[in-house]
Amino acid sequence: MTDSPNIAALAAPLADPARARMVLALMDGRARTVGELGAAAGLGKASASEHLAKLTDAGFLKAERQGRHKYLTLASPEVAGLIEAMMALAGRTPARLPQIGPRDPALREARLCYNHLAGALGVRVYRSLSACGYLAHRPGGLDLTPSGRAFCHDFGLTETDLAPARTPLCRDCLDWSERQSHLGGRLGRLLLQRMEALGWLRRRPEGRALIVTPEGRRAIGLAFLPDAEVPKPAA
Amino acid sequence: MTDSPNIAALAAPLADPARARMVLALMDGRARTVGELGAAAGLGKASASEHLAKLTDAGFLKAERQGRHKYLTLASPEVAGLIEAMMALAGRTPARLPQIGPRDPALREARLCYNHLAGALGVRVYRSLSACGYLAHRPGGLDLTPSGRAFCHDFGLTETDLAPARTPLCRDCLDWSERQSHLGGRLGRLLLQRMEALGWLRRRPEGRALIVTPEGRRAIGLAFLPDAEVPKPAA
DNA sequence: TGGATGGTTCGGCTAAGGTCGAACCATGAC
DNA sequence: GTCATGGTTCGACCTTAGCCGAACCATCCA
Numbered sequence: 001m002t003d004s005p006n007i008a009a010l011a012a013p014l015a016d017p018a019r020a021r022m023v024l025a026l027m028d029g030r031a032r033t034v035g036e037l038g039a040a041a042g043l044g045k046a047s048a049s050e051h052l053a054k055l056t057d058a059g060f061l062k063a064e065r066q067g068r069h070k071y072l073t074l075a076s077p078e079v080a081g082l083i084e085a086m087m088a089l090a091g092r093t094p095a096r097l098p099q100i101g102p103r104d105p106a107l108r109e110a111r112l113c114y115n116h117l118a119g120a121l122g123v124r125v126y127r128s129l130s131a132c133g134y135l136a137h138r139p140g141g142l143d144l145t146p147s148g149r150a151f152c153h154d155f156g157l158t159e160t161d162l163a164p165a166r167t168p169l170c171r172d173c174l175d176w177s178e179r180q181s182h183l184g185g186r187l188g189r190l191l192l193q194r195m196e197a198l199g200w201l202r203r204r205p206e207g208r209a210l211i212v213t214p215e216g217r218r219a220i221g222l223a224f225l226p227d228a229e230v231p232k233p234a235a
Numbered sequence: 236m237t238d239s240p241n242i243a244a245l246a247a248p249l250a251d252p253a254r255a256r257m258v259l260a261l262m263d264g265r266a267r268t269v270g271e272l273g274a275a276a277g278l279g280k281a282s283a284s285e286h287l288a289k290l291t292d293a294g295f296l297k298a299e300r301q302g303r304h305k306y307l308t309l310a311s312p313e314v315a316g317l318i319e320a321m322m323a324l325a326g327r328t329p330a331r332l333p334q335i336g337p338r339d340p341a342l343r344e345a346r347l348c349y350n351h352l353a354g355a356l357g358v359r360v361y362r363s364l365s366a367c368g369y370l371a372h373r374p375g376g377l378d379l380t381p382s383g384r385a386f387c388h389d390f391g392l393t394e395t396d397l398a399p400a401r402t403p404l405c406r407d408c409l410d411w412s413e414r415q416s417h418l419g420g421r422l423g424r425l426l427l428q429r430m431e432a433l434g435w436l437r438r439r440p441e442g443r444a445l446i447v448t449p450e451g452r453r454a455i456g457l458a459f460l461p462d463a464e465v466p467k468p469a470a
Numbered sequence: 471t472g473g474a475t476g477g478t479t480c481g482g483c484t485a486a487g488g489t490c491g492a493a494c495c496a497t498g499a500c
Numbered sequence: 501g502t503c504a505t506g507g508t509t510c511g512a513c514c515t516t517a518g519c520c521g522a523a524c525c526a527t528c529c530a
Contacts, residue, residue: 007259007318010325011249016518020243034477047519049478068476068527082324083242089317090245130373137372138365251488269507282489284508303497303506 013058014086018043019051023060023074023083028112028208031064031071077171077184080114087176106209108177110201113208116173116188117195121212121220123178125191128224135170135183142170144187152187155223156194162187195220248293249321253278254286258295258309258318263443264350266299266306312406312419315349322411341444343412345436348443351408351423352430356447356455358413360426363459370405370418377405379422387422390458391429397422430455 014020018041025040026032032040038048052072055061062075074080110121117125129135134148144152144162152162162169171185183191195201200216212220249255253276260275261267267275273283287307290296297310309315345356352360364370369383379387379397387397397404406420418426430436435451447455 006252006255006325007249007321008252008255010321011246011255014242014246015250017241017243018518020241020246024242035475043518044520045477046479046521050518053478070477078324082320085317085320086242086245089313090241253488278488279490280507281491281509285488288508305507 009058013055013060016051018047019055022048022051023055026061026072026074027080027083027114029074029080029115030112031073033069033071037072074114077114077167077173081171081173081184084113084118084176085174088174104209106211107207110210110212111208112192112203112210113173113175113182113184115192116182116184117192117201117210118173118175118177118182119210120178121210122182123175123180124220124226125224126181126183127227129183131225141168142172142183142185144170152190155191156198157190161190244293248290248295251286253282254290257283257286258290261296261307261309262315262318262349263347264309264315265347266308268304268306272307309349312349312402312408316406316408316419319348319353319411320409323409339444341446342442345445345447346443347427347438347445348408348410348417348419350427351417351419352427352436352445353408353410353412353417354445355413356445357417358410358415359455359461360459361416361418362462364418366460376403377407377418377420379405387425390426391433392425396425 014023021041022037025037034048034052035045037052038045041048041051043051052061052063056063056072056075059075060079061072064071064073074083108119110117110119112118113122116122126135129148129151130137132147132151134145134151136143136145136148149162153159165186168185169187170183171188172181173184173188174180175182182188192201195216196203198216198219199213200219202211202213204211249258256276257272260272269283269287270280272287273280276283276286278286287296287298291298291307291310294310295314296307299306299308309318343354345352345354347353348357351357361370364383364386365372367382367386369380369386371378371380371383384397388394400421403420404422405418406423407416408419408423409415410417417423427436430451431438433451433454434448435454437446437448439446
């Protein structure tokens, strides 16, 4: 009777509004304490603790103790990917309201998705890299081409950054607000870090929205095609 | 306070085991009546009706009346895709049990995913088409190349089959048991239909598993590479 | 050592929702 | 018209689980 994968067990932890808000609050990839997440969800300590225990038991969250604090993060990029995918679908289901995507324009333009860049800017980077032949799309996922590798070097990434490792270098991630892919995986994280180091982007103390600095706006305009054509199938 | 997309509202309908079983029962793309789905979930008429109303309200299912029957199907390929993605993730979360993928080997080899071919065979077809340069992967999705178009003609598909339309011709679908992509979209459906017409595959009256006929096994061995290499990024 | 603070556990309250039988409504068959 | 049947609605029961205050435990600080 129960030979099927337990979708229900996977969905149940997310089915509570308070828990969903907590998970969403972690979508910027940063770690939060129990108290912070409880406050974000409008709960007391007790409820927050129970909810978070449920989420970690279900494998959505990972906990790490530091002194008397307990820091919670999303358990894996796969989890983050599922959440973004659900957001993308949730945005379209409410047939009653045209409320598509985030209201906050800053969130639409550039935001953190777990640990990489998302939003219109993330999609633009992804499309530009694809159009220039820096990313190769294959069935299982995504590869950095040799020319892409060269581009990354010019961009300031090191050999060791791009070395093969256990986790995939490139990864597709469906963008919630744009309904297109942006770049995740280790490379997504590295590019974001580099852009921060270059002063193009800055994180806000709160929230997932990223600040695009004036020089960042200029530099990105030069480095990435504004509305890249998708590579055409070979003739 | 509720400025975030309501993940919870999306997850809640799936969070009940009975409802999850019903949705899973529809993953073969066929339509079922309320009574059939209730029986599949082990429920009475009353409960089945209520659950199914909830699922259709949430946008997961689509209902169509025929006489005194009410036929339910999955609402869209997007929904089917989310379910398969959740199955893929649910298969890995139970850190306690190594229960990966379906127990039924027939289900592993070839099965219906909504309306196209999934399982090891579906992945093989997908990889072979990609390796032969028939499918072009681009950021937003997937395209049929001119040579792929020729292949489809040889395979027995018509011009009108492959004509542009509102719904995408090709679509990635993450395979639950294989953890790789297989081919969805209109082309996925057409290929499956063609394979059935050729007598390569047969549907079972019950369940999602497909029967691979002996001649089908032979023909598929000739038509599709057994373990195709993934196309390498351009040098 | 004592106090402040973050987190967990416990107990009790309450609301939500799943289940079923029974009544009811519609459709189709005779 | 009458009956059988698929589906929905209603009412009652009961379990689940979310919520909080209070007690408790652990850690850090003074």
